Amino acid sequence: MSADMLLEPAIETVTGDASLPTRVDVAVIGGGIVGTAAAYYLAARGLAVALLEKGRVGGEQSGRNWGWCRQQNRDIRELPLMVASMRLWEELGRETGRDLGFERSGLVYVTKDAKELATWEAWIARAQSYQVGSRVIGPAEARALTPGNEQDWIGGVHSPRDGRAEPWLAAPAIAAAARDRGVTLLQNCAVRGLDITAGRVCGVVTERGRIAADAVLCAAGAWASMFCRRHDLDLPQAGVRSTIFRTAPAAKVTPGGLVTPDFTLTRCPDGGYIVAAQDRGRLDITPQGLRYTRQFWPMFRSRRNSLRMGIGRSFFSGPEALAGRWSLDAATPFERHREFAPPPDTAIVAPALARVTRTYTALAGLRAARVWGGWIDSTPDAVPVISVVDRLPGFYLATGFSGHGFGVGPGAGRLAADLVTGDTPLVDPAPFRYARLVDGSPLVPPGMM
Numbered sequence: 001m002s003a004d005m006l007l008e009p010a011i012e013t014v015t016g017d018a019s020l021p022t023r024v025d026v027a028v029i030g031g032g033i034v035g036t037a038a039a040y041y042l043a044a045r046g047l048a049v050a051l052l053e054k055g056r057v058g059g060e061q062s063g064r065n066w067g068w069c070r071q072q073n074r075d076i077r078e079l080p081l082m083v084a085s086m087r088l089w090e091e092l093g094r095e096t097g098r099d100l101g102f103e104r105s106g107l108v109y110v111t112k113d114a115k116e117l118a119t120w121e122a123w124i125a126r127a128q129s130y131q132v133g134s135r136v137i138g139p140a141e142a143r144a145l146t147p148g149n150e151q152d153w154i155g156g157v158h159s160p161r162d163g164r165a166e167p168w169l170a171a172p173a174i175a176a177a178a179r180d181r182g183v184t185l186l187q188n189c190a191v192r193g194l195d196i197t198a199g200r201v202c203g204v205v206t207e208r209g210r211i212a213a214d215a216v217l218c219a220a221g222a223w224a225s226m227f228c229r230r231h232d233l234d235l236p237q238a239g240v241r242s243t244i245f246r247t248a249p250a251a252k253v254t255p256g257g258l259v260t261p262d263f264t265l266t267r268c269p270d271g272g273y274i275v276a277a278q279d280r281g282r283l284d285i286t287p288q289g290l291r292y293t294r295q296f297w298p299m300f301r302s303r304r305n306s307l308r309m310g311i312g313r314s315f316f317s318g319p320e321a322l323a324g325r326w327s328l329d330a331a332t333p334f335e336r337h338r339e340f341a342p343p344p345d346t347a348i349v350a351p352a353l354a355r356v357t358r359t360y361t362a363l364a365g366l367r368a369a370r371v372w373g374g375w376i377d378s379t380p381d382a383v384p385v386i387s388v389v390d391r392l393p394g395f396y397l398a399t400g401f402s403g404h405g406f407g408v409g410p411g412a413g414r415l416a417a418d419l420v421t422g423d424t425p426l427v428d429p430a431p432f433r434y435a436r437l438v439d440g441s442p443l444v445p446p447g448m449m
């Protein structure tokens, strides 16, 4: 690891507000891509909204990801929401006049594995009616789309209308735009719990005091399950730790995203690349993970080859540690972890760089500028929860984005806003209902991730 490599992403900061409102129509917990988008769309309907973030906007998953905005290979249950999100990314850029780094720069997947290719082909056949514009490519086209890396690919898929946005910019930009629309943005302001009267949510208790609210939307990412447990709501959620790195600017070998058997490359607006090794993901054993072993077992069995397992710090601290039933009058785990940043596994950097530069001679001397870790929260069927919570009127959830919530974030925030206000939903919300995870319904296994 080079001495000048930084161990954090460079997330843009956004100015917030200083004083707490006493009453709002909707309190949104969590300043990730989903919470910021929900706040923006709620304010667009003239509602008074407080957006409450325990650390800084974009500090957790939404500022630590690859930035892919992808319809290709997405679980079909999420596809209508993703199609709508692609449109909303463009609309948000225009409407807010802010740079989200969104571009339809295309995605290319290439392979030498017939089984993998067959899976992609089957997905494209199923996705036909959604007109996502992806198509299967043969060996010649796969080589033509990977100049400098022409191997004996048997084929792949090309998804020219997919793309990426900039994780370091997007959530902060949407939060700033929400603020322009009147949202009160409070950072370093953890929500300790819900204010509940006669079985109905009537506000939130924050570390700085109470805010009365008619509705509360919990978009707390990896912390949502712990938050819900404090109020006797079960939410099966488990996390995987992942390390990625971003390089210094270098020659352009691909315009957008490229998946090969050895690595994944994403071209960034500054000319650098986000690099992910294909053997990614560490599953830390945690008390919350053990609690939901039964629900996650089928997913674990199907993915165990791409996961490493271990016990680390996250057993004792972080979103999946034991938290007990905390008092709302004293500091909570949320304040103790303003920004949950799992330590990156820096040992992956050198071998991944070697693989990339061995393949692309044009990238000789490629240097990692920043490396960081991220905690990916998942549900047992790898489909998010965007839903009312029937047992607790006034409470809504938008969480569990299972490693692909950045691209779908604008649509998820908009759908959550629709549910809160009772407006016609952007898409059918049925696949995202909370109850499926807790009412004994047989869960549909995860589609492609």
Ligand SMILES: Cc1cc2nc3c(=O)[nH]c(=O)nc-3n(C[C@H](O)[C@H](O)[C@H](O)COP(=O)(O)OP(=O)(O)OC[C@H]3O[C@@H](n4cnc5c(N)ncnc54)[C@H](O)[C@@H]3O)c2cc1C
Binding pocket: 029, 030, 031, 032, 033, 034, 035, 052, 053, 054, 055, 056, 057, 058, 059, 060, 061, 062, 063, 064, 065, 066, 067, 068, 069, 070, 189, 190, 191, 192, 219, 220, 221, 222, 223, 224, 227, 242, 243, 244, 334, 338, 339, 340, 373, 374, 375, 376, 398, 399, 400, 401, 402, 403, 404, 405, 406, 407, 408, 409
């Ligand atoms: C390495 C990596 C690569 C990924 N690549 C992609 C990709 O290419 N494309 C894609 O679509 N997705 C990707 N993802 C997944 C994506 O980043 C997430 O699904 C998405 O960002 C989730 O957004 P969110 O708003 O739900 O959660 P988050 O961004 O985690 O936001 C939740 C926020 O809630 C705050 N919070 C929690 N509890 C409280 C509380 N009690 N009070 C106040 N605030 C609270 C947290 O501080 C946090 O900021 C990746 C993730 C990782 C880690």
